[in-house]
Amino acid sequence: MKITNVHNLPAPLFDVIASDEYRKSGRFSSSELPSPPQMRVLKLRHDDEIVKDASDFLWLIQGKSIHKLLEASSGTNAPTGPAALDDLREKELVYDLGDGVAVSGTTDLYNGGVVDWKVTSVWSFLLGGLKPEWEAQLNTYAWLWRRHGYETRDLAIYAILRDWQKSKSGAGDNYPPIPFMQIPVPLWPDLQAEGYIRSRVAVHLAAEELPDEALPPCSLEDQWAKATSYALKKRGQVRAVRVFETREAADASTTPGTYIEERPGKRTRCEEYCDARPFCHQFLAEHPELAEPVPDAVGSQTEAPY
Secondary structure (H helix, E strand, C coil), X not given: CEEECCCCCCHHHHHHHHCCCCCCCCCXXXXXXXXXXXXXXXXXXXXXXXXXXXXXXXXXXHHHHHHHHHHHCCCCCCCCCCCCCCCEEEEEEEEECCCCCEEEEEEEEECCCEEEEEEECXXXXXXXXXXXXXXXXXXXXXXXXXXXCCCCCCEEEEEEEXXXXXXXXXXXXXXXXXXXXXXXXXXXXXXXXXXHHHHHHHHHHHHHCCCHHHCCCCCCCCCCEECCEEEEEECCCCCEEEEECCHHHHHHCCCCCEEEEEECCEEHHHHHHCCCHHHCHHHHHHCCCCCCCCCCCCCCCCCEEC
């Protein structure tokens, strides 16, 4: 991946972003397994052609900074072995499934349970609830700990909410009173976790054998698809009275002083977050109006390998 500096971020900040040296161990990481095989394979194959701007990584830098502070507060990583149940922080675990295919994961905290820190939007939970990929990620961690001789009693996400607003706290709608949430995550039985891991490894390996145009398409869930909706609103008010799935239902509910606001559907991951979209046959077929050429990284923009 090449990183540009289109918005002229200060050199020290750009250098931090461009010099990230993260390298995973093993063939698959716990965060890769839930991802769509098409997206993962295209990103691997076209890594040298993908261009992103440093500004896209600013929130990631904030999250990594918080992780570093939390890691440092523990003193040192505790020794390995079932008897050592002190807090283990930023501990990388690797397990070989056979044939040289290893799964890895780095847990933020193990203290008999597994905790994953997230720096994210408050609306991630208020609107979407617990993300399936986060549930799978934490259960992969638990499975890895069991393979290293540690049992896991529970799973949790500790979320720091970067866009929390004090003015909205206590206003109802389950809005958190502080910019932090502790979210319990269902703990899967070991057989369920192992079945999930092996099945995801199998679909990713199968995808690696296919040409770009024959890769398995991403599902609507993979694409974070949202259907078009219709909000019934009162004039002069920001919040909708009610949101409908069809225009007909919305029209039938209108009264004097109200109007219908159409909220177009979108496939959020594809349109806004997928680095592989310039190379994705599915994306180009489904979104011809959004198709874009592979960015040309040569020019006046500052570049660095990532």
